[in-house]
Amino acid sequence: MDHLLEAAVTSVYESAVNGGNLDSLLTEQLKAIKKLAEETEVKISFARRMIQGRIDTIGLDPSRLGQARSDAEISPLTSAINTQAGQSSFGRFIDADISQEHIDQVENELSALIAEAVNASEATGSDEEREKVALVEVEHYLSGLRKKVFIAIDAINAELVVRYRTEPAMVDSLLNRFLDSGK
Secondary structure, eight states: OOOHHHHHHHHHHHHHTSSOOGGGSOHHHHHHHHHHHHHHHHHHHHHHHHHHHHHHHTTOOHHHHTTOOSHHHHHHHHHHHHHHHTSOOOSOOOOOOOOHHHHHHHHHHHHHHHHHHHHHOOOOSOHHHHHHHHHHHHHHHHHHHHHHHHHHHHHHHHHHHHHHHHOHHHHHHHHHHHHHHTO
16 A cells, blocks of 8 residues: 555655755755655654554543543553653654644544554454554554654755855845845
8 A cells, every 4th residue: 555654755765865966956946855854754743643642542441531530540541641741752843733634644544554554463362452563563664754754854954054054145045035024
């Protein structure tokens, strides 16, 4: 199955890293590739958060969560939520404004990825255990895609820095654009 996230990552990665000649691209083309890479990273990060939430809450009975009245009854949920909260993240902060259209795309892709992972899984045990194994596999797959996007973004940023250092007119042009937009 053709996965949209993987196709976007491959396109960005090939353009920026694997045989890409960034120095031969126009600055506007470079910025367009960077924008695509950042949008792809936001989608992948959203997908990873969705998967991690499902992993953390698998096995919790949703019908009982609304009926919980004591700390003992809700501790499995708070434990699942707080497990990730205390861990340090090695991710990057990107203003993650994701549209409903992108959310729908990511959810459709996640459904397909999870179904593939469940079908391919040789894990034994309950449906719940097999689903958790599949979710972990999908999370690892998404993490790999995200790392490739970061490598591409780093390569693009490095090329942009070189251009801005060697072509002062570019910096002046950017500053003028910024100043003109504030009027």
